[in-house]
Amino acid sequence: MRVVRTMGSLEDAGRLGDITAFEAECRQATTLEQLKSLLDAIVHQFGFRWFALVHNVDLKRTTRKALLITTYPVRWVEEVIDARLHLEDPVHAACAKTVSGLTWDQIGDYIAPNARQRSILERGRAHGLASGFTMPIRMRDEPDAMFTIARQSDDKISSPDLLSARLIGTVAFDQARTLLGPDELAHVPIALSPRQIDCIDLVAQGKSDWEIGQILGLSRDTVHEYVEGARRRYGVRRRTQLVLRAVRDGHLNIEALV
16 A cells, blocks of 8 residues: 655654754763754754753752753843843743643733733843743752743744654753763853852842942942952953853852743
């Protein structure tokens, strides 16, 4: 009997082949930057512009399993930090109530967004993030990881795209965990003093140098030197970039970026 393959089945087979090739390439990656490049390529291949892979753990407990890989617009990430938007992120609030994830137009099916949460969605849209899909990756005795793909258009995300995203996110997360390993990070962290970490933690909360000084019992000039000294060590110009580097190196709680 002759088997007739439809155009749809051919496309599905090609997509599965692409994901299989992606998995093989991921296994060859030796750094998180290589993994990020592979993720960026396949996300674009399937018609999306951005992605984020986050493992939400408390870095203050010195775990080395923390993970943050994203191609989100830098200015959007900075705005999230500066305005503390992560505290009421409607995408993650809704996703926490799902088993396999949701498209952003389904948020209202899981939570009733308040005015601030609706504003957060609009502010994200202003940076180009019009539609997306976010899925939880759950592990026993560990906080959820989250994988997101996003794009600039409002086009409906197809079922094949959703299935592909779930496979891609799982494959990428597994390899990222392998790269991080139990005792090693994929990069050498910058050493900071306890006082520098205290100050940067408060910077991430939107505090001014004067406010930080009042909280820690330090002069404004001393706080400024602690923060600027850390900024120089990382070689970054903005304090928001300093916060990002401090999170990456395990000095701050990654919840500030979720």
